[in-house]
Amino acid sequence: MIKGEALRARVAAMPGVRRLRRPVGDGRDFDLHYVRAGPPGDCPLLVLPGGPGLASVLPYHRLRRDAAARGLDVVMVEHRGVGLSRTDDNGDDLPFSALTVEQVIDDLAAVLDDCGVRRAVVYGSSYGTYLAQGLGVRHPARVQSMVLDSPMLSAHDDHAQRAALRELYLNSSLTDLVDAGIVAAEETGQVLQVVHEFGGRPQVERLLRLLADGRGQGVWRWLSGLGELETTKVNRFVMEFDLVGAIAFGELGFAPEPDGRPLDVNLYFGALAAKYPPFRGEPFDLTTALRRFHWPVSVLSGDNDIRTPRSIAARVASLAPDGVLVPLADTGHSALDTHRLAALTAARIVAGGGHRRLPELAPRLAALPRRGPARLLGNLLTARLALGRLISV
Structure with a gap:
């Protein structure tokens, strides 16, 4: 077995990794992979990392361990075209035609079906916030509440x-x-x-x-x-x-x-x-869609974030009818990657129905110990x- 195949086998064998058949989009199917960790519940935390391009299974195994220790049931989907979900049944890379935002979002809904759950607390980071909001557009019944960490709003950010x-x-x-x-x-x-x-x-x-x-x-x-x-x-x-x-x-x-x-x-x-294909336009008008989100939306924004600056985060929080802005001091882009404990603590509070407390708790969240490669x-x-x-x- 060559090195790449051996690494793939090891990642696929990690605890909680599952797969389901999903359409490529040209009449064929492929294996989409996802991972679930922590005590199973009726409303898991669906975590969508940034990118596009970040894998879910391998880079976030410590995050899932920490989440499980806090009683969180975490689901993460290996994005189509990435990692374990990169190839078709012949081992060839998925074509560009199989890689669209709407196909990725429909994968998320299919994973929730495979888990046997109706709704999830959706945590998106950076590019993952675009997917989270897109899930709210295409499958609103699947969203219990939402954490948008360093949010994207449009192609003009x-x-x-x-x-x-x-x-x-x-x-x-x-x-x-x-x-x-x-x-x-x-x-x-x-x-x-x-x-x-x-x-x-x-x-x-x-x-x-x-x-x-x-x-x-x-x-x-x-x-x-x-x-x-x-x-x-x-x-x-x-x-x-x-x-x-x-x-x-x-x-x-x-x-x-x-x-x-x-x-x-x-x-x-x-x-x-x-x-790559030229820009053909965004799949959603999130500025309009956010006004229809009827669930709690918590927007995490690092004081030092330039990639998705405070002006965007504040606009997202203001557009959502039940949105709150949660500023994190001395924090850059994506708390999920740069301040894991703050991200998980915020997710647990939101899952417990306390999202309106987050703004007043923001200084305590930011002061939690920082872990991970970003530090x-x-x-x-x-x-x-x-x-x-x-x-x-």
């Missing part, structure tokens, strides 16, 4: 991203570095977004001072490559953007038109766009900036 980042950092410190050729204008959006999310304004200003002093170029090169790694490198059963990029570009507008100024976000997606990235950033102060490149 990039305008809010640019505005938030430029309000903070489009000043002489940055423009002088661009004009002097020390940093490339097209890299500034990606780099400063990452540093702000994992270190806040003090770390961004520290990086800019290092560059102005002729140091920190190595740190900059490392940071500029992080976003591209997510989209250009297939990390099997963890992050696989290569197929589901068809959704990102074709339905969610992941290649915004650049305006030529510094701090233009997501420009690294532009070089990939030619490999390590923040520590690594701090260490690299400290080293950059000692090295002239």
Whole structure:
């Protein structure tokens, strides 16, 4: 057995992994995989991670362990075109035609059917919030309540991203570095977004001072490559953007038109766009749909989140009739990935019917211990900036 097949077998054998037959869309079926963990109940927590491209089974096994310890019944679906749900019966990759938002959402409803449950508390993070809201549009009877963590609202969210980042950092410190050729204008959006999310304004200003002093170029090169790694490198059963990029570009507008100024976000997606179907429009008008959501909607928003900034989160919370905004201090994008205990605690409170308490509990949620790989990235950033102060490149 070759290495890839062995890894697939190990992931498929993880506790709680199940599969069901789902249509490819061309008359064939394939095996969609999902995982269920924790004490089974009548209304599980359906967790939808970000991406598109993030797998569910392998990357979130510790999250499911922590959730089970808190009495949560968690269901996670391995997104079609990703990980265990990537291939057809012949082992060939699913075609782009099989990869649409509506097909993914119908997979979610089918998994709930397979679990024998009528409704779920739906927790979506980043891209997963688009799927969560889409489930509310296509299958409203399946939603008990909803947690939208770092929410997406439309294919035009990039305008809010640019505005938030430029309000903070489009000043002489940055423009002088661009004009002097020390940093490339097209890299500034990606780099400063990452540093702000994992270190806040003090770390961004520290990086800019290092560059102005002729140091920190190595740190900059490392940071500029992080976003591209997510989209250009297939990390099997963890992050696989290569197929589901068809959704990102074709339905969610992941290649915004650049305006030529510094701090233009997501420009690294532009070089990939030619490999995928062109943008044909969004599947839903979520701005209108949210007004019809009759269930509780809790919107988690990190103070340091630039990818889905506070302006978007506040709008989502205001559009939902029973929506609340839950600001999390010193937190970046996706509490599910950067502040697991806050995410799970919020989910448990919502599952218990206490979503209106979350805004007043937000400081306590943010103060919970932080776990997971995102904390390590923040520590690594701090260490690299400290080293950059000692090295002239």
